[in-house]
Amino acid sequence: MPETVLFYVFSAVAVGASLLVIGQRNPMYSIMLLITAFGALSALYIQLDAPFVAMAQIIVYAGAIMVLFLFVVMLLNAPQEDAAQWDRTHPLRRPGVSRFGAMLAVLLTVQLVWALLRVTDAGAAVGGRGNAAELTSVRSVGRVLFTDYMFAFEATSVLILVAMVGAVLLAAREEKR
Amino acid sequence: MIPLGHYLVVSAIMFATGTAGVFLRRNLITILLSIEIMLNAVNLSFVAFGRSQGTVDGQIITFFVMTVAAAEAAVGLAIVIALFRHRESLNPDAFTSLKW
């Protein structure tokens, strides 16, 4: 019973914060709300017997990627949305368009929910199969990661190196000759 | 105990929210944030499916998704910085010089 209450609380926070993220004018508020959503998701992962993923979510997403976003927003000191005159008279700013877009988003939600609920045993309780003690242990995650998924692991490290070099090259100031 | 469908519904709502954000917002940073929301929604359904199968594979795929999201956020933000230096605007409609 308390499990169900916790699930509803955390999913309400995650969904509510995500909806607020796309509705904010100030990107700083969007970032702080997204961090809240990530925290709620992390709690959901703990409920799904994945504590390592939950902590990795906080360390990587909320602690590193969002700091990156925050730095970029602060350093660019970006003007907020529809500040300029030509922003305000943009055709996409009319209320009719926004409402149509929101309706399409709701339609997408309905489609996704309909498709996902037709998955086999979508009504079965999560946690029926599998040994919870073994799944929460980091040892089993490490064992599978370094044997079955070894190639993906090594490829990911190359990917991070490439991304690092690419980001530095793209954002570097051009030398004034 | 919570049915698998509940987690999938949460994931679906977050994914649609992210998609709406990508299409409806006119600020490059907010568009990148919406992409992160979509990736997180997918992570949630991976972990939920992995748990319902009783294996640890769902968690492992989540690591790879997180890593790719980190790399993509870094490169995406570098592109945003480079773009901002040219036009002093974060509105994607300011970068339409290739349009006919």
Place this chain on the structure above:
Amino acid sequence: MDQATLRFVIQLAIIGVTFFMLINASAALVLAERKIMGFMQQRYGPYLVGPHGILQPLADIVKLLFKEELRPKDADKWLFTLAPIISVTAAFAAFAPVPWGAETTFGGLLDMPVKLGVADVNVAVMVVFAITSMGVYGIVLAGWSSNSKYSLLGGLRSSAQMISYELAYATALASVIMLAGSLSLREMVDAQDGFWLGFIPRWYVFLQPIGFLIYTIAGVAETNRAPFDFPEAEQELVAGYNTEYSSVRFALFPQAEYINMTTMAAVATDLYLGGWHGIPLLDRFGLGWLWFLAKVGVILFAYIWIRWTVPRYRYDQLMQFGWKWLFPAAVLNLLATAAFMLYFNA
């Protein structure tokens, strides 16, 4: 009262005691810092308030509470108030997975022993690391939302420093995790039980001396303490990110800093100095937590000692040290540990 309720009450009491200990630790550190600083500079520290100045922190808090709450006109209303809240919440929450005593039944009062510590998680090390990396937001938001040049520079520099030293911190942690074979802090402490040759305790500091050095240096840099406190140095940046703060909001920042120091010291004690193990007599009576407090006190004294002895690093020297010296040293330490473990098949 039956065992289940008694257990519940005792666990609540343990949480209360931990919180109380942390708050007292921050107050005691305020006094200790000024007294030790004073004695190192051949003068008495605070001397007037209470016998030998013991009530000085009380006077400090009362003074801060009675100051006027200011907020710059163009400061972001929500983020300006949220920043110290994030700092202090992250500081307190980071201490939650840290165990500070062995399991005890309180002399037979309980049937099953209860663990002395707020929470025993199987990924405790990662939880501490995750929550301390959330503390960066308090500083970066404080710097940005104050709408002032000094604050912004201080906030950016401070948070860049913190995220840079997190790398060396995590890599030094990884070496200890390899030795212990577990991410749980309680299991790591219990792996350091016992003695070699009858008198050398099995602490990891003897197996990983360089790792211990790297961890403490990274810990000092993480908490923005000297010699790595350039972003909040008075002579350079007019107090950096907390320039525009006053009264209660200001008081929360140094408190967060002292609690972070205590958490770092406690985690270092658990990881490298054997936690509460080392004196079998105390372990037998369940008083190992006294020995734990003594070790944490020694590390905190070392923190204060270093601050008032060593000059401050300049910001670029600080960043170069973190990226070019400390992080490669931590990686080499990790490789060496892995090689030794393979060789000795430990």
